Amino acid sequence: MKKIGLHEIRREFLDYFEEKGHLVVPSFSLIPKNDKSLLLIGAGMAPMKKYFTGELNPPRRRMATCQKCIRTGDIENVGKTDRHATFFEMLGNFSFGDYFKKEAIEWAWEFLTERLEIEPKALWASVYFEDTEAARIWNEDIGLPMEKIVPLGKEDNFWELEIGPSGPCSEIYIDRGEAYGCGSKDCKPGCECDRFIEVWNLVFTQFDKDEKGVYHPLAHPNIDTGMGLERIAAVMENANNIFEIKEIKKIINKIEDVSDYKYGSDKAKDVSIRVITDHIRAMTFLVGDGVLPSNEGRGYVLRRLIRRASRHGKLLRIDGTFLTDIVGEFINSWMVEYKEIKLREDHIKKIIKAEEDKFQETIDSGMQILEVYIKDMEINKETMLSGERVFKLYDTYGFPLDLTLEILEEKSLKADEREFNIQMENQRKRARTARDEGDSGWGASIDLELFKKLNSIFKGYETTKTKSKVISLVSKEKGVNSMSEGEEGMLVLDETPFYAESGGQVGDSGLIKNDSFEVEVIDTKHNKDGLIIHMIKVMEGTINLNDEVVAMVDISRRDSIRRNHSATHLLHKALREVLGEHVNQAGSIVLPNRLRFDYTHFESPTVEQLNLIEQIVNREIYNGLEVTTTEASLEEAQKQGVVGLFEEKYGEIVRIIRMGDFSQELCGGTHVINTSNIGMFKIISEGGIASGVRRIEAITGLSVYEYLNEKEEQIETLSEILKTNKIDLIDKTENLVSELKAQEKEVSELKKKLSGDLSKEVLETLVKVGDTSLVTYRVDNMDIDDLRTLGDKIKDKLDSGVIVLASVVDEKIIFLVMVTKDLNSKGILAGNIVKEVAKITGGNGGGRPNIAQAGGRDVSKLEEAFSKVVDLISDFK
Structure with missing residues (x-):
């Protein structure tokens, strides 16, 4: 075999098929264009689907690509096996009604044996068992012995959709030798062992399957082939898997440098290395193609990849953010073919860094909570985390469900996903109810059955005034023949200048009238069939069905x-x-x-x-x-x-x-x-x-x-207040701010002295709840920053314990709760405590396990709130 790497194989393939008259085009974006059936491009032929169906004419009847692909169906297995990956590149040559089986097979054989110099004796082929034509080409034209042409069934060697283009396949395998086999004399392609690797799939699209399942021959059959670039590179380098390919090893080496861990030393950590290596490639190209992290669709795929990679960095004990360092290494290698990722490098790194930073905050607090939950499960000998707790992690702390499931799985635990889904649906119902309560009521009315057969022509692009005819009047959701002064309802005209709300633009308002009446158009909307409906109020007279009217849009508006x-x-x-x-x-x-x-x-x-x-x-x-x-x-x-x-x-x-x-x-x-x-x-x-x-x-x-x-008036007013003219306003303000800062600094220093003295007084209130030290104290007219300063001083003098401080300012309560880390591990969490004490005083709040804050309203309930802390701690004795 030729000594050739991944980037060279890609170029050899594209150059070879260009010589064969193919139009070589760059990889299409990972974001599908005009194809709602796909979230992301997951196959080489996917961007050209409409060329195969005949919906669009291809730029040339022969094409070749190296297509970026992403598949996330088996994302949980990435890193755990040698073959799973979310990102891969697919080499493909395509014929749209031009050449067929003979050329496809001959060129595949020639490329593998002559361009890549793979030993012909190592190659095998499989065919669909009914495809005698393909078997004959392999045997008679290529010279492959019949014993090396393996007939397989529909599941392995036939490509089809429910309806539409379909056809048999022929796959090319490389025999890696008996050392990789199962030892059976009948071992050949189709066997479950690792001896035979499928490297190239040739699909002969020759049928059009109808709704009854009947296959009709296509007048102009097509060719669709796919060869995994990483897989053929592994074969050429005699690597056991894609993670041992030279170019991908460069990414692994960079992760080794960042993590200070040597790949191959620990199986669990090797999984993390492979996950990061795979996900780096996927996230770089997703961001490069315009995807941004979000909570739905392809944005969620990106967010999940970034967060999984970041979390596996934690497992490798990498401190802080690190992904952009690895991204840079990947870009420097792959830019040889994908120059656009180098041009967009800064943008790609910014987006990944922003998402990783955001996730660092989430994962730190979420992991502490999850660890407490897991400890509870171990104490209670439970294997299933309640759906309520899983939902709380997701809803309160932003901890992704898939990450919770993955961490639990590592400890042979599970989550009650059914209860989680119920909690999610209840939340959606609450949101829907809130939205419904805010509806005006028109939305339910404009899709009435009586509008079904009506048609209204929009003239509003050309004019703001038309002569029209009333073709429908509706009052209280019923069709009527007339409406009188003071009545409200809906009206449809045969043609109208009024723009109906659409595309973010609000609907027009105006007047509809003739000599007998005047109607105010309050709003204009479309129903689901696109009919233009006017929301009206009769200002004077009586309007009748079939009246001839003048419709006038409020021009100024x-x-x-x-x-x-x-x-x-x-x-x-x-x-x-x-x-x-x-x-x-x-x-x-x-x-x-x-x-x-x-x-x-x-x-x-x-x-x-x-x-x-x-x-x-x-x-x-x-x-x-x-x-x-x-x-x-x-x-x-x-x-x-x-x-x-x-x-x-x-x-x-x-x-x-x-x-x-x-x-x-x-x-x-x-x-x-x-x-x-x-x-x-x-x-x-x-x-x-x-x-x-x-x-x-x-x-x-x-x-x-x-x-x-308005701004000019505000400046005038400000100048009067500060007793200066507009020209000197900035200088005057800066001087005042400087004076204020100096005074604030002086006050702050006095407060520090006070809090130092006060901390001794507060510590005298310390009580023991079981083995836990508890301090509760009310100090008035302190803001939250001052409370934190006081809390920190108390905490410095307290090795272990719970601190609950309250300050009353203008009849409102500020709570601050601090809990030492040793108590967090026992399940005593600041966020839970502050939420409960605030609730008693009519307030709410939350925070991290070690520090949290809240507000309250009922000062008379403050002592009751302090007493509640004792009960909460007692539950963990």
């Missing part, structure tokens, strides 16, 4: 809305320019007085970045970009590079909004005709709303003018 909507497009583009291409819209609300824009990003933008974003948006407003609207097929829009925010909501024909050459996005909303119409843009606030999702609130137009006037 519509103008404000479209200014804000167009500004969201400029903002989205500016965010991507400043923060990176990973930024995507995660939701928006466009109102008349402001806009709200949610976006994906892993950290808080700096003040400088926000200023630059605001500056870019205003620059494009002042540039007066023409805003144009065109329609195209979804496929054509994607080819043009148009940004699509929520592809699952788009139909076949989409609306493209372009703002000069600066921005182009898919959008169904209403917009200004020129960016100069927006006037001005001002960011009012920015903050995080969920993991990996942030929110900007902003204003435009006259709202900015009003905002600036």
Whole structure:
């Protein structure tokens, strides 16, 4: 065999098939495009599925790729076995109605035996037992002896979906020799032992399976092949598994350096090394392709990989965060083929570091709690952790379920997942109930059966006023023929200028009238079938079914809305320019007085970045970009590079909004005709709303003018209060702040002296509850920082014990609880104690096992709260 490594094999493969007339394309993203059936790309052919089905025409009838793939179905086994991995690369050559079995088999044989110089005697093939054509090619054209062509059944050598393209397979195996075998004379491909390794699967897609299970021959059959790059590299290097490949060993060596552990010294720690090695590759490419950690979908896959790798670092006794060091080693090796990960290295490291930092906080507190639970189980000789406790770990401490299960499994314990799921569902029900209680009631009304056969044409892109006909009136969820002054209900027109709430843009309001009546349109919505429905109140007269009317949108309100909507497009583009291409819209609300824009990003933008974003948006407003609207097929829009925010909501024909050459996005909303119409843009606030999702609130137009006037008035008022003019306001404020800091420092030093003296007095209240020392003390007019200082001084003089301090400030109670670590291991936790004492006084709170704080309201119950601590500690005697 040729002495060749993983990166060289990849290049040899792609070059070989390029010589055979194949279009070699870079790996597709791990994020599937226009395929809702897949969470992530897990096979070489997956990104080209529509070429096989005929939905799309391929750029060439012959193609070849090395495709990045991720599969997480067996993530729990990664590291425990030599063959499981979440990330791998799949080499593949494909024919879309061009060549077929003969060429596929001949080229696979030629590549393996001539390019890779694998000894032909070591190669075997399997075929589907009914596929005599493939067997004949292997025997007569290739010269493989019949005894080395193994017929196997449908389970092994036939590829199919429930309906659609399907066909037989032929797999190529390498014989590693008798030393790896089971000793049986009948040992051959299909045997469960480790002697024969399958390296290449050739799929002959020659049938179209219908709903009755009948296989119809395809007029133009296809070829889909897949060869695992890591597996063939292991064969070429004579490595026992993928973790012994030279390039992957570089990652292991880096982990050895960071952990100060030598791979191969301990089986349990070797598992951790392999988990980190595998997950590093997966997380790097996921982030590189635009995935951000979150609690659902592919974001959760990424979060799980980062957290599993981080936790296995703990098992190797690595202190602090370390993953980005390993990421750098991986990028430096794989950039030979994937240059984009080097270009995005800083971004990739930032996201992984932010998630690892966040998890360090979670895992430290969660692990302490879980250790207490496990100790309880051991004392009580239990093997099942209650679902209630598992849920508490998840809900209160953010400890992932899969991590709890994994840690329990390491100790041969289990968790009551059924009870956990019940607790989760109860939480969801509570959330749903809370949402339902806040509903206005319209949502339940707009999907009435009587709307089913109606159709309304939207004219609001072209005009804000139409002559229309009333085709439906609804009052109290029933169809009516007329509505009189004071009545409220719903109305449908045959055509309307009113925009119905959609895509974050609120619905229009305005008037509908004729000589006999006037109706106020309060809101406009779509029902589930897309019908435009007006929420109305009759202001005067009587409106009748079939009346001819004039429908008029509130123009001033519509103008404000479209200014804000167009500004969201400029903002989205500016965010991507400043923060990176990973930024995507995660939701928006466009109102008349402001806009709200949610976006994906892993950290808080700096003040400088926000200023630059605001500056870019205003620059494009002042540039007066023409805003144009065109329609195209979804496929054509994607080819043009148009940004699509929520592809699952788009139909076949989409609306493209372009703002000069600066921005182009898919959008169904209403917009200004020129960016100069927006006037001005001002960011009012920015903050995080969920993991990996942030929110900007902003204003435009006259709202900015009003905002600036308000700020000017505030400056005037502040100048009067500080008795200075506006020019000297900053200097005056800085002087006052300096004086205040000096005074605060003086007060702080006095408080320290006081707390030192006070700690002696507090310790005199010490009592014993069994073997546990307990201190409870009330000291008024101390804030939480002062209480902590006092608590620390008491703790320094107390080797072991529980400290409960309370301070009353303005008739409100502040509680601080401290518990020494030796008592944590017995199950005495500060968070639990503070929650119970606060509850008695009508408050709540929580914290870590060793320190926690809470608030209370009923000062009269303070002594009762202190007494409760004795009961709580007594339970652990």
